[in-house]
Structure formats: C-alpha cells, structure tokens
Amino acid sequence: MGISIELEVNGASVSKEVEPRLLLAHLLREELGLTGTKIGCDTSQCGSCTILLDGQAVKSCTVLAVQADGSEITTIEGLANGEYHPVQQAFWDNHGLQCGFCTPGMIISCVDLLGTNPQPSEDEIRHGLEGNLCRCTGYHNIVRAVQDAAETMNG
Amino acid sequence: MAGESNGAGVFGSSIRRREDPELITGRAKYTDDLQLPNTAYCTILRSDYAHAKINGIDASEAEALDGVIAVYTASDIADSGVPGGIPVGWLLPDMVIPEHFMLAKDTTRYVGDGVAIVVAEDQYTAHDALELIYVDYDPRDGVADPKKATEDGAPLVHDEAPNNIAFDWEIGDKEMTDAAFANAAHVASLDIVNNRLIPNAMEPRAALADYNSITGELTLYMTTQNPHIHRLLISLASLGLPEHKIRVIAPEVGGGFGSKIHHYADEAIAAWASMQTGRPVKWTATRTETYLTDAHGRDHVTHAEMAMDADGKFTGLRVDTYAAMGAYLSTFAPAVPTYLYGTLMSGEYDLPAIYCHVYGVFTHTVPVDAYRGAGRPEATFVVERLVDEAARVSGIDPAEIRRRNFVAPDNFPFQTQVALAYDSGNYEGALDKALETIGYDDFRNEQAAAREQGKYLGIGLSTYIEACGLAPSAVVGSLGAQAGQWESAVVRVHATGKVTVYSGCSGHGQGHETTYAQIVASALGVPYEDIDVIEGDSGVMPHGWGTYGSRSAATGGSAIASAAEKVVDKARTIAAHLLEAAEEDLEFEDGNFFVKGSPDQAQSLPDVALQAYLAHNLPKGIEPALEATSFYDPENFVFPFGTHIAVVEVCANTGHVELQRYLAVDDVGNVINPMIVDGQVHGGIAQGVGQSLYETAVYDEGANLLSGTMLDYAVPKAHFLPSFETDRTVTPCPHNPLGVKGVGEAGTIASPAAVVNAVVDALSPFGVAHIDMPVTSEKVWNAINN
Numbered sequence: 001m002g003i004s005i006e007l008e009v010n011g012a013s014v015s016k017e018v019e020p021r022l023l024l025a026h027l028l029r030e031e032l033g034l035t036g037t038k039i040g041c042d043t044s045q046c047g048s049c050t051i052l053l054d055g056q057a058v059k060s061c062t063v064l065a066v067q068a069d070g071s072e073i074t075t076i077e078g079l080a081n082g083e084y085h086p087v088q089q090a091f092w093d094n095h096g097l098q099c100g101f102c103t104p105g106m107i108i109s110c111v112d113l114l115g116t117n118p119q120p121s122e123d124e125i126r127h128g129l130e131g132n133l134c135r136c137t138g139y140h141n142i143v144r145a146v147q148d149a150a151e152t153m154n155g
Numbered sequence: 156m157a158g159e160s161n162g163a164g165v166f167g168s169s170i171r172r173r174e175d176p177e178l179i180t181g182r183a184k185y186t187d188d189l190q191l192p193n194t195a196y197c198t199i200l201r202s203d204y205a206h207a208k209i210n211g212i213d214a215s216e217a218e219a220l221d222g223v224i225a226v227y228t229a230s231d232i233a234d235s236g237v238p239g240g241i242p243v244g245w246l247l248p249d250m251v252i253p254e255h256f257m258l259a260k261d262t263t264r265y266v267g268d269g270v271a272i273v274v275a276e277d278q279y280t281a282h283d284a285l286e287l288i289y290v291d292y293d294p295r296d297g298v299a300d301p302k303k304a305t306e307d308g309a310p311l312v313h314d315e316a317p318n319n320i321a322f323d324w325e326i327g328d329k330e331m332t333d334a335a336f337a338n339a340a341h342v343a344s345l346d347i348v349n350n351r352l353i354p355n356a357m358e359p360r361a362a363l364a365d366y367n368s369i370t371g372e373l374t375l376y377m378t379t380q381n382p383h384i385h386r387l388l389i390s391l392a393s394l395g396l397p398e399h400k401i402r403v404i405a406p407e408v409g410g411g412f413g414s415k416i417h418h419y420a421d422e423a424i425a426a427w428a429s430m431q432t433g434r435p436v437k438w439t440a441t442r443t444e445t446y447l448t449d450a451h452g453r454d455h456v457t458h459a460e461m462a463m464d465a466d467g468k469f470t471g472l473r474v475d476t477y478a479a480m481g482a483y484l485s486t487f488a489p490a491v492p493t494y495l496y497g498t499l500m501s502g503e504y505d506l507p508a509i510y511c512h513v514y515g516v517f518t519h520t521v522p523v524d525a526y527r528g529a530g531r532p533e534a535t536f537v538v539e540r541l542v543d544e545a546a547r548v549s550g551i552d553p554a555e556i557r558r559r560n561f562v563a564p565d566n567f568p569f570q571t572q573v574a575l576a577y578d579s580g581n582y583e584g585a586l587d588k589a590l591e592t593i594g595y596d597d598f599r600n601e602q603a604a605a606r607e608q609g610k611y612l613g614i615g616l617s618t619y620i621e622a623c624g625l626a627p628s629a630v631v632g633s634l635g636a637q638a639g640q641w642e643s644a645v646v647r648v649h650a651t652g653k654v655t656v657y658s659g660c661s662g663h664g665q666g667h668e669t670t671y672a673q674i675v676a677s678a679l680g681v682p683y684e685d686i687d688v689i690e691g692d693s694g695v696m697p698h699g700w701g702t703y704g705s706r707s708a709a710t711g712g713s714a715i716a717s718a719a720e721k722v723v724d725k726a727r728t729i730a731a732h733l734l735e736a737a738e739e740d741l742e743f744e745d746g747n748f749f750v751k752g753s754p755d756q757a758q759s760l761p762d763v764a765l766q767a768y769l770a771h772n773l774p775k776g777i778e779p780a781l782e783a784t785s786f787y788d789p790e791n792f793v794f795p796f797g798t799h800i801a802v803v804e805v806c807a808n809t810g811h812v813e814l815q816r817y818l819a820v821d822d823v824g825n826v827i828n829p830m831i832v833d834g835q836v837h838g839g840i841a842q843g844v845g846q847s848l849y850e851t852a853v854y855d856e857g858a859n860l861l862s863g864t865m866l867d868y869a870v871p872k873a874h875f876l877p878s879f880e881t882d883r884t885v886t887p888c889p890h891n892p893l894g895v896k897g898v899g900e901a902g903t904i905a906s907p908a909a910v911v912n913a914v915v916d917a918l919s920p921f922g923v924a925h926i927d928m929p930v931t932s933e934k935v936w937n938a939i940n941n
Contacts, residue, residue: 019279030437035317038409040357044737048357060332076181082826092171095834099664100359101177101409103865107179133865135357135410136664137840138902139873141834 005069007061009034010078025049025060028075029069036076036104040133047132051075052104059105059131075127076104077112086152087145088139089110096145098136106132110146118154164686166677169375169830173763186361186376189436194363195224197428198281199421199438200271200288201447202263205519205858206310209290210262217287222280226434227272228260230576236746237427240392241420243484243660244384250322250515253313255483257393257420257427263292264312264482265520265862267447269420274428274436276898286641293658297519297858302456303481304518318462322489326497328764332510335471339462340806348927349533351794351852352845353862354526355870356663359407359440360420360449364429373401373429377422380411380661381701384638384691385418388486393423394430396425396839404593405506405691408663412842413525416703417486421448431513443576443864451852452526454479455533461541462508469552471508471562472500474537480515487636488524489515494574495530495622496636501571502538503582503620503796504889506864509572519858525703527842529905531621539617539908540630543915544924553912554590557618558583573596575622577794584884585620589820591797592882597907598802600716606920611805612815615796617909621895624793624888641788642706644676644695644714644720648781650768654686656677659699659710665899667707667833671715673827674837679760680746681934687925697784705897706796714787716732721783729767730758732774756877793888793896797821797842799905801913805913810936812848812914818880819905823859824896833881839902840879844924845871846903847910847928869929893901 002017009032016031028034028051039061040048049060079085087110090096097103106129113120113128119126119147121124125146126139177183214226243256259268266520275281284524296310303309304319312319317778338344362377373396380383382403408415413790425438428934440448455478462471473613478492497511541562548555561582562569569577590596595614602612626640656675658665660667671743676683689695702711723743730748731738741748747755764782766772770779800818819836826832849869862868868874887894907928914930915923922939 008274018888029188034181035184038185038358039187040409040544041865042361042863042867043442045870046357046442057733069435075595076179084179090177092175095172095830097178098666098834099357099410100174100183100407103178104181106886122878123874126872126876131871133355133357133872135355135412135842135870136838138837138871138878138879139837139876140841143873143878155575155785 003066005066007068007070008072010074020066022065023061024068025061025066027065028060034077035074038101039106040101046102046132047109048102048105048130051110052108052112056110076107079107085111087114087149090145090149090152094141094145094148096137096141102132102134106134106142110149113146114150114153119150159434159835163529165673165683169828170669170673171617172666173667174666185358185362185409187406187439189363189376189406191363191365194435194437195274195276195432196278197436198273198285199269199424200285202259202266202268202270204263204292205266206295207263207624208293208295209259209263209270210293211291211780213289214271217273220280220284220287222276223284224274224276225735226284229256229260232257233428235431238392242388242392242419243489244486244594244637244638246488247322247324247489250489251313251316252484252727253315257423268482270429271423273328273875274432280899283825288737293659296488298855299518299520299858301454301477301516301518304516305477305514308560312816313518316517319517321484321517321807323514324493324860327510328508329510330570332471332473335508336460336462336473337548339470340465341463341549343461343541345541345544345925347459347537347540349453349455349457349536349545350846352526352850353446353852353868354449354452355413356410356412359442359445359937360415360421360423361439362425363437365425365430365924367436371374371400373426374404375401375422375426376404378415379403379405380407380415380663380703382691383659383698384701385422385474386506386693388418389423391768392828395427402694405661409533411437412527413452413529413703414687416701417524419448432598435448441870446863446868447521448784451481451487451521452522452523453884454523455918457537458613459537459541461545463549467545467549467556467559469504469506469724470507474500474511474512477516477517478513480521481518481520481521483522485522485524488522490635491525491530492533496534498575499531499622500538500573502563502617505562505570511573519533522853527839528900529757530845530906531900532843535617535619535904536908539619540911540925541591543912547924553616554586557586559614574686574789576744577620577789579886579889580794580796581884581886582618584910585796585798585820585822588882588884589800589818592880593802593816593818604915609807611807611917613913615909615916617905618798619905620794620796621901621904622792622794623705624704626728626792628788638700640700641786642710642714643784645697645755645784646715646718646719648722648764650765652681652685652764654681656686656688657696658690658711658715659696660702660707662702662707665702665707665835667821667891670708670827671712672833674712674715675719678716679722684798705899708895709891710789710795711785712893712895713789713891717787718785721785722781725783726760726763726781728774728777729763733758733766742876779818790890793824795823795896795898795901796903797838798900801909803913805914805917805919806888807933807939810939811933812930814844814848814877816880816911817877820882820884821850821898821900821901822884822886823901824886825894826883827895835898836881836902837879839900840906841871841876843903843906844876844910847907847930849875849929851929884905
C-alpha cells in the first residue's frame, strides 16, 4: 500500500515509501526528523507548519506527502546558509518571537512575502501574514522584524 | 542594541534574547519533537455529549485493529490500583468537591470528558481506533450558562451540589456598603457578561512518558509551566508513585497563558499507559482537543453598582457574580473568581466600602481555571467599566472622575477594604503621561468635530492595578492554597568562575534565560556570557512553584538575587582571607574584591572561586566550593499599575469597530530588560483586545461547544490589531531585592476595559451605556438601532 516518492528536502535527495494519507508535515517531522516544522492546529488555521514547496509557502499539514513527489522543499532547518537568513536575523534583532512555536512557520511566510513584495507597507505585512497565528507577540515586533528584513534585503 | 557583555550595566539593557538562535533555526525541541526508542502513541476518546450516563463501552473492534496495543477504560485504571484522581489545589470553606478521575466512570459531564484510551504503534492507528470504540450513551440535559445553572430545575452537574453551586463566597462589608448606597447622590449600575475564552497557546499540550519498571522511575516530558506542581499532584493524587521517583521535564514549551499550569488527566494517562505497556508513550493533543480540554478562562455573569456623592467621590461598590467552574474543579480554579478577583475591587481608588459576592457554579462545560490575568482582568473590567458609567451618570469627565478618586501618592502603603495592602504607586503620574501622549484634550475637540460629520470616534481609559508576584506563602495558605508560593534558586560559581543558575520557575516564552543571566551578571560582576540559566526539570533543581501570576521576576528573580548575594558574602569572606584584610574593609566592584583605596590588589570572583574549590587555604569554618541556594518567600504581592488608552472609530452604518490607537503606560517597577518587558505588554494587550473585540467560546443551550475549532474561534490575526504604543513610569517595588513587579499579565488585565470604554464613548450620542464583549459589529449595530 506504500507509494514511492522522491523529493529534495533542504538540498538533500529523499526517497520514501509512504502511506497515501500521510501528511507532508508528518513526513517531515516523523520520518525525516525535521521537527522545526510545527503542528499547531488541525484545521489549517495556524500556519505553524508552513514550509516552502518549490519556492512557495504552503501549509504542510494540508499537503499529502505524495503530492510533494518530485518537488523541492525548504524547511526552517534549511533556511540558514552559513549565516542566518535576513528574516531569521531580523526576528532575533527585533524580539519577533517569544515562545518560538509559531516562529518557523512565521519566518517561512515572511520569506515568501518579501519574495513577492520586497517593500511591503505595514498593512500589506499584516495582511500578508494572515495565515500565521502568533499568541505571544501581538504581532507588533513581527511587523518590525519584517520591515527590518525588507530593509536589509533591499539594501 | 546593547552589547551582550558584562558588568553592572547589564541590568536594565535591551539585550537580545539568548533563547532565540535555537528557536529561529528550528533546532529547539518541544515535547512532541522528542523521540524515544520503541515509543507507542496514545489517544483519548472524548464524550460527544455534555451530559450522559455511560451504559457500556464496546472496544472489541478497536482492539482488533492491526497496530492497536490496548484500549483502556476507567475500570482498567481503577483495577490497576492507582489513585486515579485529578485533585483541586485550592480549598474554600464549605466548597463542594466532587470526585474527579482520570477517565469518566459512569457519567460524562462535558463535551470532551475522557472516556477511553487507545495505545497503538503509531499515531495514525491510534486515531483510527477511536472511531471503532462504541459507547452506549444515555444523554441527559446539560447547562452551560453559569447563572441559569443556579436556577431551580436546572440539570445538575453533580448531585451533591444543589443548584450547581460549588461555593458561596464573599468579601468586604455588606452593611457598610449598603449604607453607602442608601446615602448616595448618584448610583452607576451595570450588568456585565465576561465572555468565556479559550487560551490557545500555539503549542498544543503533549506528554512523553517513560516508565522504567525495573527502577520504578517515571520520566515525564510535558508541556508544563510548573514541573514540580505536576510531579506533586501526579504522585499524590493520580499515580501514587513516590515523588522522588518521578522526574518531570519541561522541554521547550510553546506558550501557556495559564493553560499549562493545571493538572489535567491526559498527561497522567500517558504516564499510566507507559506503566501498563512497559513502553514510552506519547500523547499529543490536536488543536480541537485542546479546545475541549485546556481549561477555559473568564465566564462570569455580574451585576455591579457604584455609589457616589454629589462630587463624584466613590462611596461604595457592590458586586454580585456568578462564575463558571465548568464540570469539575480544576487545579486553582476556586481562587480565580475569589481571591484573585474580589480582592482587586478597589482598583486604583480610595473606596471606603466594598462588598463582593460570588457564586462558583458547576456547568456542563470544560473546566474554567486561570487564564492570563486570572480573576484580575474580570475585576478590572467590572471596576473600570463602572467608573466610566459613573462618569456618564454624574456628568464628570472619565479622566477627572478617576483623578478625584485615586489613592493619593502619599497614602502608601494603602490598605484596601478587600484585604490587599498596596505597597507603592503613583496613579496620577501614569494617567498624566498617558493623557499627554494621546493628546486627550485635543481628542475631545476632534471627536466633537467628527461627530458633526457623522464619524463616531471614541476614547477609553483603563487605569488598572493588579496584584501579582504570587505570593506570600502564609497569606495564600490562610486563603485556601494547598501550595506554597515562594521560589527557589541556586547560583553555582564553578572553579573557573563560570556560573550556572537554576530556577524553580519554568519559562515558556518569557525570556528567563536572558533576564536571569542579566540579574546574575549585575550581582556578581561576571560576564553575561559566562552565565547559564537552567529551568524546567524537577530532577536537577530544588522544588519550585513555576511560572504564572507574573511571578517569575518578583519571586524567581528575587530568589536568584538572594542566592547571588549569599555567593558574594561567602566570596567576600574568602577574599578577605586571601588579601589578609578585614571583610568590612573590602569593596566589591565589577566582580573584584579589594581593600578600599587599593583596587590594583584585587581578588576577582573567578580567583576566589578557584580557591574555594581548591580549598587549600580557606578561612576557618568556611566550607569549600562557591554556590548558594535561596528559597525566597515574598513579603507581599507586587502591584503593577498604569493607564491604558484605546482610540476607536465606530461605523454607525455597519457597526464595525476600528481600533485606531492603543497606548499603554505601565509601571512595573524596575525593568531588567526593556525589550522583553515591551514584548510582554504587546502580547498581553493582544489577548485583551482579542477578548474585547473578537474572541468568545460559545456553548449552545445543550452545552455543546460551538466554537470548537480554530476555524470557529477568533484568535486575532496580525491585521486585526494595530501597532501598540508603550511607555512607562517607574515606581520600584519597596519589598523585594530587585524593586521589580510583574509584567506578564498587565496588558491582558488593562485592555478589555480600555477598548469597551472607547466603544461606549464613541456611541454616547446614541445613549449606549454598555456593550458586552466581544464587541462585534452585530452587537454595535443593534445597540445603535435599538
């Protein structure tokens, strides 16, 4: 009953035989040990499981592992390349996180947001993050972090 | 950005958090991220009915499913010989305490009550098996509204609690208060529903239990704010294992807001299942499951009145509250609507007569317990809404009526009529700063001009106080707590001068590792980088009471400061011996001991530490090594205060409320890390604004939870909120070594009243006196049009 899939995760080739119903989030966490991707809900609201699938931010709890066959995936573990990604750095510098649980998904969404809109207004940032919930920060410092990262990336 | 370095200047600096590199890279491990070899997975079948008799359970199909290891019910737990209880930890006089077990025995009392346990080889199978358990329920009527639950004929949650009343509690002087109302020139009166909330820490609760049947030791990794409390309750009430054989570890914990204080059945069930199966067992709640099991917050129905003289001076406050307890008494639930609520009724005001009466009421709902603020947001909402209503009925400006009634700055300590003694404060100072920043006088002109054009602007004040830094142990003991509330710390200076600090608090997003290191760096004069902070493991640190009630700086930080002081005292004795000087002649500056006037001949703390460990040349009677333990029991609560102001625009056509500005001027005493303090304020405000505009847990008439998923419950998103303006005044706490108060709950306590006061102010042309939370467009539209 297993289905063979091949994909690239954080630059490494992965071949797996998976149950058809296995969620991509569970493939990453349980089978590949990439627990940086979090699961915070069961209705696709919270965004904690957000990853980049072929460069696009998606909620990995809403993608079947078999649907990711042949794709390239970047998780929070694959974002830093020798040094922190500017978005990671900006989250640290601006106290854009507290408990850290939403942070991997939030950072990935911010990377996607700045990829499509390099100079977002505050309003565009707030609406751009509507798929990611944070209960600790009130989003105030997350918005500052995105503004800071945008400045760095445009600089 | 301040440098992450050493010296006394570290205290008070916005140092970036040392916690963050692991969190921003996905390396940090939360409970569900942990893997132990041969782990089995546990799921829990939950009642679909608010109230039902269980006639029988057929688990045979589930048991036959490939991959299922076992299915258990309440009788299996009873047969195993463990106590199986889930106790309440705060006792009130004459309180009805119903039995509460890890699984429902023959009756379910809320949607979510646990009925059966599945243990399987993997989590998918464990969830599949739940669908194959057939429970023969005999459904009964349920009741969810705390006031209706007390009416004659309402369905009973527990037969031993007539009218569903768990306790009947009062504080203050009824006779004196009634007399104040008899003589009042004006009376303000409000009926208030404080809406039920679901905490929504982003990390769902989870447990990974590993019982070793050879040694009899249980290691329990779990999502906890207080590992030692969980160890104690699991030992005494749930599993009967000796306390010293249980090790509770809090790995990274993804938020709590109170919901991870309480002792629930689920973590004990995972541990019990590990004992039964001889394998590590993991349980992880789905989000929907957290909605059905994490203790909810608030849920009060209140009638409140304020008596005034002709000058708007408050003469009496009378409050009558029905507070939901839910189906069972959760860990600290009875304290929340009583000693954390009634005692706050004086607010910032010199109120000569107060009477507060509370019924704690059983309902067929998820149990209610402490949620960020716990009783104090409810009290502040009552007082601050009533103060605005008093301003309305007396025709006095809301800022002015507050000013007339504040406890004066020279009147501290101030003994209220409801037990608390406020230690310090300058309420007018915070109000003035806030009014100036927001431009209060100009706003009134702008508001009047806008109304001419059919635009409805409103401004709302909340001049709040809270009692936190829980708490003096003897005081809470006399009020019913079955726990102490002191805090522990160990400061261990190693032979090389590096330092490890252990705290009995247990952070879950507050940045303790950074803040506590700042305290120690300042106290010992050693580089900040040379100090590590460890929390959250009952196996490695002295007993502590955990993190909640804005206590971690005031009690945990004070314990650390006290332990550091003991270390310095001992080091001074050794340094004096090494320098052949009298102790009283030594100065201690930037980590160096030297004789006054001779700083070039110094013994540094690392020098002294090395000698302390070598122990070749110690003064007589001094033990080797250099570390100290402190158990700090505070003299009093701490009393943060401040003024929060919300500015809204209400659309009269649609009822939509736009929160345009939100300003917080808080006084939390001395500040260890301003960036972290601001972050706590932001998050607190967001949860309070969430309550006032968006969030509410909804039960239908049959006590079914309608807002049962994250799809149905409005956790605020980024675009629901504005940027926040924050400022401070500083009135140090006079009775702890750091002069700190607490900041974790201030925003949540202050903000609901500020927002609702602003909406009511905006609607004053329509004669609206009150709107219940959450202030949705529908409620506003109805208020305008009815």
